Amino acid sequence: MSDNTSGLVLAGVGGQGVVMASMIVADALVRAGHDVKQSEVHGMAQRGGSVFSHIRWGPQVDSPLVPVGTASVLASFEWAEAIRWVPYVRVGGVVIADVRTIVPPGACADRRSWTTRYPEIDPSLLLDRRLKARLIDAAATATALGNVRAANSVILGSVAAFVDVEQSHWEASIERLVPRGTVDVNLAAFRAGLEVAEAPTPAPAPEHRGFSGPHQIDIRQEWCKGCDICSRVCPEYCLEVGSDASLNVSNPDACTGCRLCELLCPDFAISISAPRQTAHVGAFNEPGEIEDESD
Amino acid sequence: MKTSSIPDTSTTTVSEPVVATGNEPAVTESVVLLSGNEAIARGAVEAGVLVAVGYPGTPSTEILESIADRNDIDVRWSPNEKVALDVALGASLGGVRALATMKHVGLNVAADTFMTAAYTGVGAGLVIVSADDPGMHSSQNEQDNRAYARMAGVPMLEPSNSAEAKQCTVLAFEISEEFDTPVLIRTTTRVSHNRGIVELGTRAEHPVKGFAPDPAKYVMVPGYARGRRPVLLDRLRRLADRSEVSPLTVESGVGSEFGVVTSGIAYHYVREVLPEARILKLGMTYPLPIERIRAFSESVGRLFVVEELDPIMENDIKAAGIAAEGKSFFPQIGELSPDVVRRGFVAAGVLIDQPGTHPDPAPPTVARPPLMCPGCPHTPPFLALKRLGAVVTGDIGCYTLAALSPLAAMDTCLAMGSSIGMAVGMAASGGAGKPVVATIGDSTFMHGGIQGLADAVYSQANITVIILDNGTTAMTGGQEHPGTGVTLQGATTTAVDLVGLCTALGVTHIKVVDPYDLAATYNAIEAATAHVGPAVVITNRPCVEAPMKVRDRPYAVISDACTACQACMAAGCPSIIWSDETYEGRRKVIIDSATCTGCTLCAQLCPPLAIVPVPLIASPVEVAGV
Numbered sequence: 001m002s003d004n005t006s007g008l009v010l011a012g013v014g015g016q017g018v019v020m021a022s023m024i025v026a027d028a029l030v031r032a033g034h035d036v037k038q039s040e041v042h043g044m045a046q047r048g049g050s051v052f053s054h055i056r057w058g059p060q061v062d063s064p065l066v067p068v069g070t071a072s073v074l075a076s077f078e079w080a081e082a083i084r085w086v087p088y089v090r091v092g093g094v095v096i097a098d099v100r101t102i103v104p105p106g107a108c109a110d111r112r113s114w115t116t117r118y119p120e121i122d123p124s125l126l127l128d129r130r131l132k133a134r135l136i137d138a139a140a141t142a143t144a145l146g147n148v149r150a151a152n153s154v155i156l157g158s159v160a161a162f163v164d165v166e167q168s169h170w171e172a173s174i175e176r177l178v179p180r181g182t183v184d185v186n187l188a189a190f191r192a193g194l195e196v197a198e199a200p201t202p203a204p205a206p207e208h209r210g211f212s213g214p215h216q217i218d219i220r221q222e223w224c225k226g227c228d229i230c231s232r233v234c235p236e237y238c239l240e241v242g243s244d245a246s247l248n249v250s251n252p253d254a255c256t257g258c259r260l261c262e263l264l265c266p267d268f269a270i271s272i273s274a275p276r277q278t279a280h281v282g283a284f285n286e287p288g289e290i291e292d293e294s295d
Numbered sequence: 296m297k298t299s300s301i302p303d304t305s306t307t308t309v310s311e312p313v314v315a316t317g318n319e320p321a322v323t324e325s326v327v328l329l330s331g332n333e334a335i336a337r338g339a340v341e342a343g344v345l346v347a348v349g350y351p352g353t354p355s356t357e358i359l360e361s362i363a364d365r366n367d368i369d370v371r372w373s374p375n376e377k378v379a380l381d382v383a384l385g386a387s388l389g390g391v392r393a394l395a396t397m398k399h400v401g402l403n404v405a406a407d408t409f410m411t412a413a414y415t416g417v418g419a420g421l422v423i424v425s426a427d428d429p430g431m432h433s434s435q436n437e438q439d440n441r442a443y444a445r446m447a448g449v450p451m452l453e454p455s456n457s458a459e460a461k462q463c464t465v466l467a468f469e470i471s472e473e474f475d476t477p478v479l480i481r482t483t484t485r486v487s488h489n490r491g492i493v494e495l496g497t498r499a500e501h502p503v504k505g506f507a508p509d510p511a512k513y514v515m516v517p518g519y520a521r522g523r524r525p526v527l528l529d530r531l532r533r534l535a536d537r538s539e540v541s542p543l544t545v546e547s548g549v550g551s552e553f554g555v556v557t558s559g560i561a562y563h564y565v566r567e568v569l570p571e572a573r574i575l576k577l578g579m580t581y582p583l584p585i586e587r588i589r590a591f592s593e594s595v596g597r598l599f600v601v602e603e604l605d606p607i608m609e610n611d612i613k614a615a616g617i618a619a620e621g622k623s624f625f626p627q628i629g630e631l632s633p634d635v636v637r638r639g640f641v642a643a644g645v646l647i648d649q650p651g652t653h654p655d656p657a658p659p660t661v662a663r664p665p666l667m668c669p670g671c672p673h674t675p676p677f678l679a680l681k682r683l684g685a686v687v688t689g690d691i692g693c694y695t696l697a698a699l700s701p702l703a704a705m706d707t708c709l710a711m712g713s714s715i716g717m718a719v720g721m722a723a724s725g726g727a728g729k730p731v732v733a734t735i736g737d738s739t740f741m742h743g744g745i746q747g748l749a750d751a752v753y754s755q756a757n758i759t760v761i762i763l764d765n766g767t768t769a770m771t772g773g774q775e776h777p778g779t780g781v782t783l784q785g786a787t788t789t790a791v792d793l794v795g796l797c798t799a800l801g802v803t804h805i806k807v808v809d810p811y812d813l814a815a816t817y818n819a820i821e822a823a824t825a826h827v828g829p830a831v832v833i834t835n836r837p838c839v840e841a842p843m844k845v846r847d848r849p850y851a852v853i854s855d856a857c858t859a860c861q862a863c864m865a866a867g868c869p870s871i872i873w874s875d876e877t878y879e880g881r882r883k884v885i886i887d888s889a890t891c892t893g894c895t896l897c898a899q900l901c902p903p904l905a906i907v908p909v910p911l912i913a914s915p916v917e918v919a920g921v
Binding site for chain 2: 013014023026027030035036037038039040041047048049050061062063064065067068069080081083084085086087088089091103104105106107108109111114116117118119125129232233235236237256257258259260263264274
């Protein structure tokens with residue numbers, strides 16, 4: 001390993017401005033006289049997926065990718081992404097994690113436990129790894145300065161506090177690369193980021209109680225005329241009208257008991273009864289869930 | 296400032312005035328940070344290219360985009376890669392330096408022209424860029440296009456960083472003209488999308504040479520083509536000699552225990568892991584400098600070949616009778632990385648694994664796959680298809696994401712334009728048991744769908760084709776195409792009329808529908824599937840991200856009216872997530888007003904009518920908690 005090469009990982013969600021922020025970092029490092037390589041992946045990752053940028057600098061940089069366990073700084077624009085990328089940080093390194101949460105809809109899919117598959121904002125998830133963690137709320141800082149869209153510059157300021165580059169280089173890079181008309185607020189946000197206060201750890205979300213089993217769907221076939229209203233409205237695709245106009249329960253295990261079919265049936269032919277209520281039993285990542293670890 | 300260990304062989308100097316495009320992040324006047332793609336474009340600028348043409352495809356797209364604002368180069372999108380290469384070859388025969396860019400699978404489409412262009416040779420310099428995608432970050436396969444150079448007999452250069460990307464491009468044009476051959480530049484995602492320091496030079500002027508008719512060279516009927524075959528093989532022998540003295544070959548390191556032959560991004564990973572090792576780094580990788588490699592191998596004990604994907608150099612080296620080791624230690628699947636290369640050298644016994652250097656795995660976190668955007672006009676047709684229970688042959692674009700949960704409404708996705716032909720075959724098989732529907736975007740339809748629809752008409756296939764016309768090439772970031780009426784360089788032009796085109800092909804059932812009207816979309820698709828013979832449904836809402844961002848009044852959930860039925864969640868909109876409030880033990884939902892585009896789809900899905908526009912007088916912040 002070339003010991004005189006440093007690494008930084010920026011992580012976030014598509015649309016958060018990770019690539020622009022990393023261009024500012026790379027620009028500032030070049031101004032400071034370093035050889036610099038900056039690597040990211042465009043394409044599918046931008047569609048609300050996980051987005052990252054690796055930046056490495058030193059006298060002469062080879063790999064543009066930061067080897068696992070070697071980054072001196074990880075700055076994440078979103079909480080779950082900080083958790084995802086933390087193995088890239090070296091022992092004793094720094095994690096700057098924005099407490100902003102962007103919950104993907106796929107995390108809201110377990111209609112048994114009704115718990116989201118999103119990591120709790122718990123600093124020990126980071127601190128247990130022998131590194132320095134700094135939780136910030138960049139949006140709150142930027143809003144206080146008058147423009148929430150300068151939040152990324154707050155994060156850049158927090159990064160600058162741990163990267164040995166003169167402030168004038170950072171500010172020259174910000175001036176050159178941020179949109180015209182936003183230079184002043186971004187510079188103010190950057191300076192605020194240099195000494196931004198630690199964000200308070202939010203209270204854990206209340207635990208939800210769900211159902212241990214599917215609901216019972218009872219159909220009075222003699223009252224059903226096969227009009228198809230119920231099967232079209234069912235969010236879980238539980239019901240199916242056969243070619244003989246008879247109503248069948250095609251997927252009973254998926255019923256969440258929303259009772260749309262019962263309420264909308266013009267002939268009162270459907271009744272839904274709830275199972276026993278119990279504590280949630282959802283696992284964190286159930287089989288069958290999409291495990292597309294896109295980077 | 297250190298830029299590259301390789302001497303700059305370009306014909307220009309950096310002390311002259313610099314013509315910057317304004318796109319590149321100029322750090323000083325002549326030293327800039329450029330991505331590999333921008334550096335290739337810059338190399339083409341400095342080499343005096345006059346025509347640059349391609350079809351968008353990750354990771355190649357930014358090459359043309361980064362020079363689109365130049366008024367001294369004709370930069371254009373073609374409907375597909377084959378047309379692009381035809382245009383570039385035609386320009387080359389007309390006597391101007393020409394560049395054609397595409398992603399790796401694009402060269403499959405252009406392969407017909409590519410193979411025979413190796414026979415005809417060129418007029419002025421012709422360079423083809425293939426941007427490969429090991430690891431399939433944004434592709435349907437990870438084919439190794441270095442095989443194409445060998446199959447066609449076309450010389451190939453492989454840069455390993457941005458500075459070399461520019462250097463290789465300038466050199467490729469020189470080789471192309473000196474040897475009268477197209478030249479392939481092969482990059483990978485990590486080279487194309489990695490920014491590094493590049494010193495800018497000036498643009499060389501290569502005036503139009505004009506077309507010199509030569510039927511024996513340019514009319515590839517069998518009699519003339521037979522005459523070109525020996526020319527091609529003789530050219531390859533001379534290129535092999537040139538490869539032996541290529542300025543792109545760099546030898547470094549000390550020691551005789553082992554040596555490494557490598558190229559492209561793998562070179563930097565090897566240097567990262569073994570900074571002092573003996574390395575023979577190749578930039579011209581077809582034809583290989585076999586004698587140079589043989590001499591190198593004789594100076595070391597063991598010879599390793601480190602290359603991403605297939606054992607292409609390894610096999611060539613072994614075929615020349617040189618003992619080498621490669622794929623037994625370094626994977627043939629996916630991208631290399633410093634960590635993967637390190638593991639390979641540990642397995643080979645060259646490096647000793649240091650315990651304690653492996654970090655603990657990440658704590659469990661949420662999967663974050665790519666998604667269709669809030670307000671995406673592609674969502675409603677797939678909701679309708681899921682409800683209809685059709686067999687859906689899909690195609691390549693943003694809408695391929697409809698294969699993922701919760702829409703899960705796509706059964707196949709292969710290659711650009713495959714949806715329609717596969718639907719024809721699926722219908723012919725009689726094995727679908729349900730209506731057969733092909734879904735294809737407007738840009739993909741222009742690229743490779745039109746012939747499929749002609750076949751559907753020709754065979755009177757009982758299928759429905761949904762053309763998802765969002766007016767752009769969205770997946771690659773919003774590029775123009777022949778249906779948009781705008782060129783890459785911003786000029787207005789004639790747009791291909793989709794309805795007129797389908798009518799001309801002989802489709803009799805054509806319905807244009809606004810996908811934001813869910814009921815109308817469902818009815819249009821249901822009616823089309825009931826039609827006997829080929830039917831076309833065209834959805835006509837523009838993409839919410841390009842060419843301009845569509846942001847209408849956001850919607851919000853009236854929490855008291857929400858019955859937590861989850862009907863809105865069926866659309867998979869990223870703006871809708873669970874609230875902490877519940878109804879009968881189920882989670883209610885909230886809409887993120889910052890990302891909601893106001894498409895109204897969720898409001899149309901909501902049975903209790905709990906989703907309403909944010910009142911104009913209230914601030915979104917206040918309404919979010921209604």
